[in-house]
Amino acid sequence: MPKTKKKKTIKKVKKVKVIKKVKPEPAINAIKVSKSTPQVLRGFKDILPSEQKYWDILRAKAEKLATDFGFERIDFPIVEETSLFIRAVGKETDIVEKEMFSFTDKGGENVSLRPEATAQVARAYINHGMLNLPQPVKLWYFGPMFRYDRPQSGRYRQFNQFGLEAVGDLHPVLDALVIITSYNFVKELGLKVNVQINSIGCSTCRKEYKVQLLNYYKTQRSDLCEDCKNRMAKNPLRLLDCKEEKCQAVAEDAPQIVDWLCEECKNHFVKVLEFLDDLEIPYNLNSRLVRGLDYYTKTVFEIWPSSGSGQEKKGEAGAPAEEEKEGKKAQVALGGGGRYDNLIEMLGGRATPAVGASIGLERVILKIKEANIEAPAKRQVDIFVAQLGEAAKRKAMALYETLRQEGFEIAESFSKDGLKSQLEIANKLNVKYALILGQKELSEGTILLRDMEGGVQETININKVIKELKKRLGKQ
Ligand code: HAM
Numbered sequence: 001m002p003k004t005k006k007k008k009t010i011k012k013v014k015k016v017k018v019i020k021k022v023k024p025e026p027a028i029n030a031i032k033v034s035k036s037t038p039q040v041l042r043g044f045k046d047i048l049p050s051e052q053k054y055w056d057i058l059r060a061k062a063e064k065l066a067t068d069f070g071f072e073r074i075d076f077p078i079v080e081e082t083s084l085f086i087r088a089v090g091k092e093t094d095i096v097e098k099e100m101f102s103f104t105d106k107g108g109e110n111v112s113l114r115p116e117a118t119a120q121v122a123r124a125y126i127n128h129g130m131l132n133l134p135q136p137v138k139l140w141y142f143g144p145m146f147r148y149d150r151p152q153s154g155r156y157r158q159f160n161q162f163g164l165e166a167v168g169d170l171h172p173v174l175d176a177l178v179i180i181t182s183y184n185f186v187k188e189l190g191l192k193v194n195v196q197i198n199s200i201g202c203s204t205c206r207k208e209y210k211v212q213l214l215n216y217y218k219t220q221r222s223d224l225c226e227d228c229k230n231r232m233a234k235n236p237l238r239l240l241d242c243k244e245e246k247c248q249a250v251a252e253d254a255p256q257i258v259d260w261l262c263e264e265c266k267n268h269f270v271k272v273l274e275f276l277d278d279l280e281i282p283y284n285l286n287s288r289l290v291r292g293l294d295y296y297t298k299t300v301f302e303i304w305p306s307s308g309s310g311q312e313k314k315g316e317a318g319a320p321a322e323e324e325k326e327g328k329k330a331q332v333a334l335g336g337g338g339r340y341d342n343l344i345e346m347l348g349g350r351a352t353p354a355v356g357a358s359i360g361l362e363r364v365i366l367k368i369k370e371a372n373i374e375a376p377a378k379r380q381v382d383i384f385v386a387q388l389g390e391a392a393k394r395k396a397m398a399l400y401e402t403l404r405q406e407g408f409e410i411a412e413s414f415s416k417d418g419l420k421s422q423l424e425i426a427n428k429l430n431v432k433y434a435l436i437l438g439q440k441e442l443s444e445g446t447i448l449l450r451d452m453e454g455g456v457q458e459t460i461n462i463n464k465v466i467k468e469l470k471k472r473l474g475k476q
Contacts, residue, residue, distance in 0.1 A: 043149070043157025053375040054365045059142060061185060062162040066140035069181045071164055074139040076120040078146075082110040088119030088343055090294025092234045099147040101157075113146035118295065118340065118356055119347075121165045126349035135168030136354075142361075154332050154363045164337075165356030167344070172268050175299045175339060175355050176275030182303055182335050182357040183281055186364060190373040193334060195276070195283040197301040199269040200237065200290055201261045203342070209260035210236050220250045240288040256287040265298055272299050282306070291338060295346070299355065300338035305367055334367065335359030381411045382473055384426035384452075388419055388438035396437045399447075399465070406466055407475070426452060432473070435465065 040046060047055060066073070082102050089095050101113040114120060121139060124130070130137045141163045149155055164181055166174045179195060186193045200206060213236050221229065225244045232239065240251050261269065276283050283301075291300045337357025344352040368375070383403060387396035393414060403410050413425045419436065426434045436448040436457075447465055450457045460468055470476070 041157070043151035043155075045156065045158075051365075054368060055361075057189065057375055058162065058361050058364065061189060062140070062142050065181055065185055065188075066162075066164060069138075069164075069177060071138040071140040071166075071181075074121070074124065074141055075143065076114070076117060076124065076141065078113055078144065079111050080114055080120060080123070082112040084119050084123055084347075085112055085115060087347060088122060088295055089116065090235075093292055093294055095147060095292065099149050101146045101148055115147045116145055116293070116358065117141050117143075117161065117163050118165060118293075118343070118358070121163075121167065121356065122340075122343045122347050122349070122354070125167050125344055125352070125354075126347060131168065131350060131352065133168075136166045136174060137168050138164070138166045140164050154360075154366055156362055160361040161358040162361060163356060163358035165354060167354040167356075168352055170268075170341065170353035172271035172299075173275060175268075175272045176279065178337060178355050178357050179272075179276065179301055180279055180281060182337065182359055185359055186303055186334055186367075189364065189368060190371060191334075191364070191367050192306040193303050194306045195281055195301055196286040196289050196304055196333075197273070197276075197283050197299065198257070198286050198289040199261060199265055199298050200257055200296055200300055200338075201265045202297050205260050205262040205265055206237075206257070209255070209257050212255045212260065213237070213239065216254050217250070223247075223250050235294075237290045238292070240290050241292075251288055254288075258285070258287060268298050291336060295340040295343040296338040297341045298339040300336075301357070302333040302336040303359065304333055332363060333360075334363050379409055381429045381431045382409045382433065383411070383469065384422070384429065384431045384434040385410060385412045386419060386422040386426065386434055386436045387414065388417070388436070389442075392437045392439060392442050395442055396435075399435070399437070399462075402466065403469075406470075408469065408473070433469065437462075 063073075082100065085100060086096055091097070095115045100115055103111060105111050121141075125137065142160070144158050144160050146158050148157055151157060162185065164178055166178060179197075183193065183195055201209065214232060217224070217228075217232055217236070217239055221232070223246055224232075224239075225242065225247055228239050228242050228244070228247050228250075231242070237257075239247070240254060242248065242251065258266075258269070273283070273285075289300055289302060291302075335357055337355070339353070339355040341353040342351075344350070344354065385396050385400045385403070387393045396412075397414060400410060400412055400414075411426070411429050411431065413422050416422050416425075419438075423434060431452055434450040434452055436450060438448075441447050441459070441462070445462050446459045447462045448457050449460050449465070449468065
């Protein structure tokens with residue numbers, strides 16, 4: 001038999017997809033599930049209904065002020081690529097080095113909960129071609145940020161910021177505009193505050209200054225904390241705002257950056273201060289204010305509570321106390337910001353100047369409480385709808401919906417059956433009238449209208465109740 005030649009088959013080699021190796025997250029069913037009652041995580045908190053009145057005021061004030069000064073609302077995702085914050089905030093900063101909530105998602109992306117939103121503003125400006133809009137593009141935001149910091153009073157792992165950013169114009173009037181808007185925000189809430197301000201120049205003047213600063217610090221090295229010794233190599237400007245007492249003493253005699261500003265940076269700073277003078281904003285030139293984020297150029301500022309805010313009553317309203325004038329006091333800033341003229345270019349956009357600020361809202365609420373500032377009561381309720389019996393409950397619910405659509409301020413407690421407990425709630429709410437619907441009224445087509453102040457009760461035709469209430473409450 002002739003040998004049949006085996007046909008050589010050429011196997012098609014399939015292209016193998018290279019799959020990125022991802023460090024496996026522990027499978028959900030491999031996580032040890034605690035049997036104890038779940039607790040809120042450290043550094044996080046619930047904002048309970050009793051606290052909402054403060055948030056209502058802050059939200060309303062933020063929206064009003066931002067709109068008055070021409071800012072438009074923008075909202076961002078909570079999660080972004082980790083590299084956005086590394087590039088924007090800076091590799092050597094505390095925020096990026098120690099405080100980011102970073103993780104690898106299921107697709108292998110390195111992502112982080114946002115520690116701040118200025119980086120997002122810059123990203124969005126580039127992504128959405130905002131350079132084609134009339135400049136400056138003025139944006140505001142209000143929402144949660146995340147930093148894995150050591151929790152303490154006024155410092156949380158999730159906190160909220162109200163932020164303002166004016167992008168696309170280098171005029172110093174915008175620095176002043178951002179400062180006055182942030183300052184007004186806290187001042188109009190009843191807090192006494194002052195502005196701490198400095199200029200950290202541009203990359204040219206800062207380069208020269210850093211040499212001078214390091215020359216000085218080299219002679220003081222033995223008096224510095226370990227962190228500051230590291231800062232000498234990594235981030236010399238941050239030497240100036242170390243909170244250690246011995247380092248603060250060294251910083252006192254350090255060369256001041258304002259003496260090293262180039263002509264352009266000096267002129268810019270002088271103009272910003274002139275605007276603040278005209279606006280009569282209390283500020284203090286603080287040569288040690290450098291801020292903890294790397295994107296800043298020229299103006300940097302913070303809003304500090306003045307002594308006299310809170311329960312203390314000393315001193316002139318809003319004026320910086322002596323320690324604040326010298327920039328010595330370890331302060332808890334309510335807000336901060338500055339110019340960031342290089343950030344958008346650093347992220348791949350065109351060179352675009354910008355300036356902005358953010359205010360820490362939990363810190364503002366703490367100060368409001370310390371100062372015993374009353375948050376206005378919730379809305380005034382005019383009418384309480386009470387009911388007795390299942391059939392009356394159904395009819396009362398329908399009436400309630402009609403009253404709501406007619407624009408009355410109303411309240412109810414439909415899950416309760418007893419009239420006494422319902423009227424107690426009506427009393428607590430300080431309502432003007434209670435409408436009471438029982439079996440008898442239901443069968444007669446009437447309803448009781450009780451004047452809660454005088455206690456007088458009248459029976460009226462249920463079909464005329466809307467008209468009657470409108471008349472009594474002076475509604476059209
Ligand atoms: P920042 O100084 O890091 O600046 O934060 C602004 C404010 O957020 C602080 O003054 C403080 O009130 C509040 N804050 C910061 N960390 C915490 C925390 N762990 N717990 C409670 N409140 C906190 C920025 O975030 C910049 N993005 C500001 C900016 C906007 N610069 C230019 N544009």
